[in-house]
Amino acid sequence: MEPIxxxxxxxxxxxxxxxxxxxxxxxxxxxxxxxxxxxxxxFLGDSILSIVISDALYHQxxxxxxxxxxxMRATLVRGDTLTLIAKEFKLGDYLYLGPGELKSGGFRxxxxxxxxxxxxIGAIYLDANLDVCRDLxxxxxxxxxxxxxxxxxxxxxxTLLQEHLQGFKKPLPDYQVINIEGEAHDQTFTVECRVDxxxxxxxxxxxxxxxxxxxxxxxxxxxxKK
Amino acid sequence: MEPIxxxxxxxxxxxxxxxxxxxxxxxxxxxxxxxxxxxxxxFLGDSILSIVISDALYHQxxxxxxxxxxxMRATLVRGDTLTLIAKEFKLGDYLYLGPGELKSGGFRxxxxxxxxxxxxIGAIYLDANLDVCRDLxxxxxxxxxxxxxxxxxxxxxxTLLQEHLQGFKKPLPDYQVINIEGEAHDQTFTVECRVDxxxxxxxxxxxxxxxxxxxxxxxxxxxxKK
Numbered sequence: 001m002e003p004i005x006x007x008x009x010x011x012x013x014x015x016x017x018x019x020x021x022x023x024x025x026x027x028x029x030x031x032x033x034x035x036x037x038x039x040x041x042x043f044l045g046d047s048i049l050s051i052v053i054s055d056a057l058y059h060q061x062x063x064x065x066x067x068x069x070x071x072m073r074a075t076l077v078r079g080d081t082l083t084l085i086a087k088e089f090k091l092g093d094y095l096y097l098g099p100g101e102l103k104s105g106g107f108r109x110x111x112x113x114x115x116x117x118x119x120x121i122g123a124i125y126l127d128a129n130l131d132v133c134r135d136l137x138x139x140x141x142x143x144x145x146x147x148x149x150x151x152x153x154x155x156x157x158x159t160l161l162q163e164h165l166q167g168f169k170k171p172l173p174d175y176q177v178i179n180i181e182g183e184a185h186d187q188t189f190t191v192e193c194r195v196d197x198x199x200x201x202x203x204x205x206x207x208x209x210x211x212x213x214x215x216x217x218x219x220x221x222x223x224x225k226k
Numbered sequence: 227m228e229p230i231x232x233x234x235x236x237x238x239x240x241x242x243x244x245x246x247x248x249x250x251x252x253x254x255x256x257x258x259x260x261x262x263x264x265x266x267x268x269f270l271g272d273s274i275l276s277i278v279i280s281d282a283l284y285h286q287x288x289x290x291x292x293x294x295x296x297x298m299r300a301t302l303v304r305g306d307t308l309t310l311i312a313k314e315f316k317l318g319d320y321l322y323l324g325p326g327e328l329k330s331g332g333f334r335x336x337x338x339x340x341x342x343x344x345x346x347i348g349a350i351y352l353d354a355n356l357d358v359c360r361d362l363x364x365x366x367x368x369x370x371x372x373x374x375x376x377x378x379x380x381x382x383x384x385t386l387l388q389e390h391l392q393g394f395k396k397p398l399p400d401y402q403v404i405n406i407e408g409e410a411h412d413q414t415f416t417v418e419c420r421v422d423x424x425x426x427x428x429x430x431x432x433x434x435x436x437x438x439x440x441x442x443x444x445x446x447x448x449x450x451k452k
Contacts (some may be wrong), residue, residue: 039292040284043299047280054273058266066265067430073269130277130356150395154345190429205429 003070005094013089016124016136023127027119029144030112032098038119045122049077052137057061061150068150076144079225080164082114111225142200157218161195164224171196172221176202177212191216198223227408231320239315242350242362249353253345256338258324264345271348274356277304278363287376294376302370305451306390308340311366315340337451383444387421390450397422399446401439404429417442424449 007024011017018024023041032039053076057069064072075081086092091113101112125133138145155163161173179190189209193216194201200223204215233250237243244250249267257263279302283295290298301307312318317339327338351359364371381389387399405416415435419442420427426449429439 040290040295043292043295044280044284047277051273051277054270058270064266066269069266069269199429203431204431205427 041119041122045118086113267345267348271344312339
């Protein structure tokens, strides 16, 4: 028997009272738990988060280049950040998960939490409107928006992957150069990245070993998001 | 001397009168032409397009899965679609380009056109608001939204790449299996894709030759977007 969730408490944490509590319940429901799950709401929430953060960064940094704006947006909307927000909300206590997912940990659990944050944003949008979402999101992101700056601290994929794995006390990724082609001044490096617990390895191809490692690490990060 | 652009005519085509015409001029200005160019507006426009299309698809297809919604959104907001919209608006006649870009054709020209559509969306958002953008975009996308359906006609990367190259009368891409690893029931295929006129080749790694080719083609499409 599923214990009853204290959803009014969650509403107080979020700073929003739902008119239609079914939307909140749906946002908290993983596909493993029920047919009416949160994936469609997550689809909506993803775009809402993007426009709110884009608009905030655009006005906060009137001189930042498009590249810097995109990097800052990516930092603020990526899974790791959403997982942190989910943990601040103690969202794990409120999720409806199927029996198989209840025990899952690590990457899988983190991604379920991040998706639920996007789904809650989608639910608030449907229950209210974009302006209400905007006010709430700017509140949730207040400290992160104050801290972020163009051009610095946008960590590279290898650093992000290493930190991610260390956070779960997992071994460091293994990078192997599996091919070098071309003449000395114009070489192409193929690097394979393997991570403990991930059956698939990834391949990066670039003009330097370091760049190829970064590309391979970026692909592992993408795989871990799924 | 730059010929004077008939911007009021463009406004009539777009269906929107700018209060601040400088925003429209900026949206039409490629980075090769002036310091005040359209890249920041493009950053904004990308997110606005995403939320408007996401919202429309969410309501138009109440039973579609998140996967189908995401595929339909990707089809509607990708560069090829934006380039077509730009051509319907004859946007090429209104762009401010630097001397180097004036003569550029092919992929590069297409991507400049697609980016300008996003920048115009960003400019209208700043000149008015999201609701005005929404009404206009739903108008621009009316036929495409009526035609799109979940689950079908989301073309795979190999098909898209082939059609793209044929559109420019270029040779078909060359796919080569460069490695097969593992035992018969559990093989990994590495496929390289080369495209005429692109110095960099791409690599796809997957459990079948066909999947590896699709991954390699998808990466070429990404490269061509840049």
